[in-house]
Amino acid sequence: MENPCKIVLYGDSLTVRYAPIFEAMFKAKMPNIELHLIYAGVSGETSRDALRRLPDLVAEKPNVAVICFGMNDYGKPDLHKGTIDDFRANLVTMVNAFQNVG
Secondary structure, three states: OOOOEEEEEEEOHHHHHHHHHHHHHHHHHOOOOOEEEEEEEOOOOOHHHHOOOHHHHHHOOOOEEEEEOOHHHHOOOOOOOOOHHHHHHHHHHHHHHHHOOO
């Protein structure tokens, strides 16, 4: 892991809720690494909604991206939510975008 290390926590309300726990865990496991965490969780957001924010987060050029979506994609029946294939494609798009950062 590079030092300093930039980590994006990208997701829905679970990310909002657990981001401080992630940060504490990272700091406990890597005490000698200067961490810069970017909290990018949005309550109620689906993976499709999150694609709008993807370019700005990729532009941060993080070393690590933690992606946490899914509950809002399937949690409640709603016409704006896509299929499992849409969800998979959205996650693939996110992973590929962050992998292309280098």
